[in-house]
Amino acid sequence: MKRVVRRYRSLPIRSRLALLVAAAVAFAVAAVSVTCWFIVQGKLYDQVDGDLRKMAQQPQSANRVDDLLDSCPQTAQTDQSEQSGSGFQSDINDLRARNTYVQLVRSDGKACVSANSAGTVKVTGSDKDVIKTASVTGEGIIRNGTAGDGNAVRVITLPLMVSSGPGGPVQLYPDTAISMAVSLKSTQSTLNDLALILLLVSGVGVLGAGAAGLFVARAGLRPVDKLTEAVEQVARTEDLSIRIPVEEDAEDEVARLSRSFNSMTTSLANSHELQQQLIADAGHELRTPLTSLRTNVELLTRSEETGRPLPEADRKALLASVKAQMTELASLIGDLQELSRSEGQRGERVQVVSLEDTVESALRRARLRGPELTINASLEPWYTRAEPAALERAVVNILDNAVKFSPEGGAIEVQLSAGVLTVRDHGPGIPAEELPHVFDRFWRSPSARALPGSGLGLSIVARTVQQSGGEVTLGHAGGGGTIATVRLPGAPTPPPETATP
Secondary structure (H helix, E strand, O other): OHHHHHHHHHOOHHHHHHHHHHHHHHHHHHHHHHHHHHHHHHHHHHHHHHHHHHHHOOOEEHHHHHHHHHHOOOOOOOOHHHOOOOOHHHHOHHHOOOOEEEEEEEOOOOEEEOOOOOOOEOOOHHHHHHHHOOOOOOOOEEEEEEEOOOOEEEEEEEEEEEEOOOOOOEEEEEEEEEEEEEEOHHHHHHHHHHHHHHHHHHHHHHHHHHHHHHHHHHHHHHHHHHHHHHHHHHHHHOOOOOOOOOOOOOOOHHHHHHHHHHHHHHHHHHHHHHHHHHHHHHHHHHHHHHHHHHHHHHHHHHHHHHOOOOOHHHHHHHHHHHHHHHHHHHHHHHHHHHHHOOHHHHHOOOEEEEHHHHHHHHHHHHHHHOOOOEEEEEEOOOEEEEOHHHHHHHHHHHHHHHHHHOOOOOEEEEEEEOOEEEEEOOOOOOOHHHHHHOOOOOOOOHHHOOOOOOOOHHHHHHHHHHHOOOEEEEEEOOOOOEEEEEEOOOOOOOOOOOOOO
């Protein structure tokens, strides 16, 4: 059985569908054929039983019955050649056909066969029971039996009813029953012919169903074949621009699968393009500090190799430049790692965070980076769902931008109210034509290229806020400067932590 299941699973889908359709049709046809055969068999037997009952219930002449019983030899199951058929055959004119059997059955099981009978019928115990219960129930039996010549017959045995003459009273003849039978050859031949016809029709139906199932499977799986070819071509050529044509009004499973595949390849193509762009931009951004770092290191190395040390001021300037470039590289690498993290890695760390506490922590870091600036903060409690470290980094990036572009001795206003965080500086502001690009990766304003930074800070801010279900905007502040606005959805306040004893 396991081998059959294994072979079935190894077949192509279209072959399995064809086999399933053929099996379903075969089961249905077999059920209908068997039901039809039994219904026809029942109807034919009912017709035979009705004819037998009509004939057997005809009253017989009492005198002729007496004559037949008197002339019947005192041996059970007498041969037709030993019977006396005087007069009894004239009372049953419908039974002259050679395939009809007529006999009288005594209470001891002996049979007296009519002269016009086709032969004898074996007497059974149920026939004798009809004689025993005749005076009580007046009912008989109908059964299948076997004639003396071996033919299958349909037998009816009824209590024998006799009359003294035409129109005379009808009464029960004591200790005797009449047994009539007809051959089942014609009935069985009809049933056999019907079985053969049903078998042939069923076979043709199953074969036709299998062929139709294979045709339907091929037609239905043709879009799947196209999808398979497209997937194989993508795997072979890595060409993500391949699309599967889908009818606009098609809503079946295959059309949905094709649309999903097209959407997936589009997303993969966009992701691949962004990845390539990220690699190119990262390479470009890394090239500048690495080149500067290499130049400074080569100068220091050459001075050591030639034995001509650099002036102390120049040497300190070079070391300070190397340190700054190393810091810039570390910051850039950290930003790249943040951008490369997947959504699944982020989802494992999401929790309910106090935005007020996060902003306060970021403010402490911002005051250290801009000690000459005045930072005024007005914070209200607010909770949101986010990754704590990523959210704090995003707020720090916003504050860093404000510190970087604020004039010396300037002020920065920070406000948190109803889930809206605003950070305003009084710097030169951002030109209107540059505002659409401020959240792009590695984008830096031409006026800010001389300042430290990788151009990834605001991109990280936008990604973190969007992943938390919020939105961030940058715009002009009234009276000059720039205002950053972050809106984050609220979350239920976490329960207070229970102190353990």
